[in-house]
Amino acid sequence: MTLAEVLPSVGLAGEPPLEPGLWPRTTRLTEGGDLTCGGVRLTRLAARFGTPVQVFDExxxxxxxxxxxxxxxxxxxxxxxxxxxxxxxxxxxxxxxxxxxxxxxxxxxxxxxxxxxxxxxxxxxxxxxxxxxxxxxxxxxxxxxxxxxxxxxxxxxxxxxxxxxxxxxxxxxxxxxxxxxxxxxxxxxxxxxxxxxxxxxxxxxxxxxxxxxxxxxxxxxxxxxxxxxxxxxxxxxxxxxxxxxxxxxxxxxxxxxxxxxxxxxxxxxxxxxxxxxxxxxxxxxxxxxxxxxxxxxxxxxxxxxxATAGITLYRVAAVKNGFVAVDGGMSDNPRPALYGARYTARLVGRHTKAPRRPWIIAGRHCEAGDVLAEDVPLPADIRPGDLLAVPVSGAYHHALASNYNLVGRPPLVAVADGAPRVLVRRETEEDLLRRDLG
Ligand SMILES: Cc1ncc(COP(=O)(O)O)c(C=O)c1O
The missing domain is CATH 3.20.20.10 (Alanine racemase)
Incomplete structure (x- = not known):
């Protein structure tokens, strides 16, 4: 067992430590910049369920x-x-x-x-x-x-x-x-x-x-x-x-x-x-x-x-005009746009020696105000395909989510004892079209 596993807020070499009080209690840093929660690797969870995905530590x-x-x-x-x-x-x-x-x-x-x-x-x-x-x-x-x-x-x-x-x-x-x-x-x-x-x-x-x-x-x-x-x-x-x-x-x-x-x-x-x-x-x-x-x-x-039990995983789609643009946004988390709620995020699953600098994380929606977080310390070499984890996303995200731009709402996956359990599945295009009677 590594020191980082015993004391989760202690960083592995080169990895920024987990901010105390923001991450679910079973969150651990692992080699290569990955995180585990409930004994499940977040990179694997994203690969299996797609992104964005909301993870809940039971x-x-x-x-x-x-x-x-x-x-x-x-x-x-x-x-x-x-x-x-x-x-x-x-x-x-x-x-x-x-x-x-x-x-x-x-x-x-x-x-x-x-x-x-x-x-x-x-x-x-x-x-x-x-x-x-x-x-x-x-x-x-x-x-x-x-x-x-x-x-x-x-x-x-x-x-x-x-x-x-x-x-x-x-x-x-x-x-x-x-x-x-x-x-x-x-x-x-x-x-x-x-x-x-x-x-x-x-x-x-x-x-x-x-x-x-x-x-x-x-x-x-x-x-x-x-x-x-x-x-x-x-x-x-x-x-x-x-x-x-x-x-x-x-x-x-x-x-x-x-x-x-x-x-x-x-x-x-x-x-x-x-x-x-x-x-x-x-x-x-x-x-x-x-x-x-x-x-x-x-x-x-x-x-x-x-709130603290939830982590949202997003995939970086583009880095442009000084923004890190991700594959979710105000449809899965309208709180920043609604009342200026402030969040942080971290890169997951890639080790980098690049210095960190403040970034703005923008959502995918057709609103200039669709910004998920500002002033987020992320590596300067952040790039498309990277995985970002936003902590403290368990309350009033799923509840306030919408279908803006007809984007399906993300799944909710509980993790415990090394196993994921889907609580709410991803919303499909069929779900989105069902109520529209043509
Ligand atoms: C009547 C009432 N009770 C409880 C709550 C829960 O508040 P919180 O999630 O901040 O604990 C709310 C939230 O708006 C409320 O309106």
Missing amino acids: TEIRGRAESLRAAFPGAEIAFATKALPVRGVLRVLGFGADVCSAGEIAMARSAGVPGERILVHGNVKTPEDLKAAFTAHAGRIVADSADEIDQLAALAPAGQRVLVRVTPGVDAHTHRALATAVEGQKFGFSLASGAALEAVGQVLAQPGLRAAGLHCHLGSQVRDTGAYAEAVRRMVGLLAEVRERHGVTLDQIDLGGGFAVPYRAGEQAFDLTGAARRILGTLRLECERHRLPVPRLVLEPGRWLV
């Missing part, structure tokens, strides 16, 4: 699920299906499911998630979404507007449990497009204006509905653990107001998801144990202060569980 996903359970003992965890709606992943995680459409409900059900552990979200829930939720006997529906509470009162099966989505006014210091708990955005009921308290009253007034608790979601890619503590303070304060105004003690607080992951070298990892200590400690203290029983804590992480 051990990373399982390890993260275990860490989360250990950090929040007693909490209920529902995976945010929107981050990676794939049955094989839902099964490996073994959590409940946060879903926000009839499609995600169907996926959770077919992955064997019991209805009781399905939480239905959505800033808009269509009649089809609600019907699917009722048919699945979804454990909780998270109400997002007064109109929706009226709809639930009219349509939901008797005893349907409802969480009220609160906008607690906590700024989680994330990208504007990812911040969902500040005033002036489309989700939920404002705490500051009293709308959240009113909404709980509206649910309680409906004999057919059961007010199960409160929900908030600060946003995504949140690093600030203090924002979670502040949200807990405000949510427990609202529980106390509900008891005072309505004489009812709600027994659940759902804090949503949002835990951040690093995408580039030098970015800080989310302090999971520190966050858990702050969240659980604040919850206990605030409940004591308000003389409330400690409610059940529900969490809905997506990105933190799966």
